Amino acid sequence: MEVPSGSLFLLCFLLLFATLPDPAAAVRIPDSGRRQPSQPLRVAVFALGSFWRSEAVFGCLPGVVRTSVGYAGGSKTNPEYRNLGDHAECVQVEYDPKLIQFKQLLDVFWASHDPRQVFGQGPDVGNQYRSIIFTNGTLEARLAAASKEREQTKSRSSIVTTQIQQLGTFYPAESEHQKFELKHNPFLLQLTGDMPEEELLTSSLAAKLNGYAAELCHSGIQKKIVAKINEIRKNGWPILREV
Numbered sequence: 001m002e003v004p005s006g007s008l009f010l011l012c013f014l015l016l017f018a019t020l021p022d023p024a025a026a027v028r029i030p031d032s033g034r035r036q037p038s039q040p041l042r043v044a045v046f047a048l049g050s051f052w053r054s055e056a057v058f059g060c061l062p063g064v065v066r067t068s069v070g071y072a073g074g075s076k077t078n079p080e081y082r083n084l085g086d087h088a089e090c091v092q093v094e095y096d097p098k099l100i101q102f103k104q105l106l107d108v109f110w111a112s113h114d115p116r117q118v119f120g121q122g123p124d125v126g127n128q129y130r131s132i133i134f135t136n137g138t139l140e141a142r143l144a145a146a147s148k149e150r151e152q153t154k155s156r157s158s159i160v161t162t163q164i165q166q167l168g169t170f171y172p173a174e175s176e177h178q179k180f181e182l183k184h185n186p187f188l189l190q191l192t193g194d195m196p197e198e199e200l201l202t203s204s205l206a207a208k209l210n211g212y213a214a215e216l217c218h219s220g221i222q223k224k225i226v227a228k229i230n231e232i233r234k235n236g237w238p239i240l241r242e243v
């Protein structure tokens with residue numbers, strides 16, 4: 001059989017590479033965009049108090065691909081952290097609708113804050129910490145209204161303050177607020193190979209570790225991350241790429 005020398009060379013080249021140690025041991029491969037969901041991702045936005053914590057709440061959920069924090073719900077253009085006007089601190093959640101649905105995100109929303117607290121959330125006081133569900137389309141609006149009614153029936157003596165608003169402009173927050181919990185955990189950040197700022201924004205791994213850093217992951221995923229970390233400790237494998 002005649003084999004053109006060019007393809008023979010290519011074959012040798014490939015074989016050589018197949019026998020080398022995993023190049024990822026030395027070179028970090030970005031994890032963003034590696035997942036290829038069969039359906040387009042969907043976007044949901046919620047306000048439930050400090051957005052540092054809100055991002056951590058949703059980041060660990062199976063089916064959530066990306067998270068980021070920002071401002072929405074008000075009228076001020078180009079809000080900033082120290083000057084956000086009438087906006088609320090929000091988390092934007094990009095999710096794969098085959099793996100998790102808006103309805104389940106609503107359950108997490110209700111379970112993760114006290115929607116009866118007025119003018120604040122937890123220790124944080126102010127209008128920017130109010131509770132809002134943003135909806136896109138009539139189905140989401142119906143689901144949100146029904147879930148709020150259910151929440152209200154749980155306790156008739158106090159009012160559920162949560163607003164339901166049509167999803168409008170989401171203004172991304174300054175970078176120091178993105179993946180805040182992960183950024184304040186040097187050990188975890190190092191495990192990612194000190195992921196650069198732009199990648200922290202889009203990485204699924206960063207979203208999960210951000211939740212883990214805040215101890216807000218469910219026990220299943222929590223155990224998985226602990227196991228990965230222990231494996232890295234044992235093997236000296238330097239970089240966590242996926243959980």
Ligand SMILES: *[C@@H]1O[C@H](CO)[C@@H](O)[C@H](O)[C@H]1NC(C)=O
Nearest residue numbers: 042043136137166167168169
């Ligand atoms: C609402 O959802 C549709 C897809 O169903 C999307 O194209 C559109 O951008 C969404 N609107 C907003 C404001 O995100």
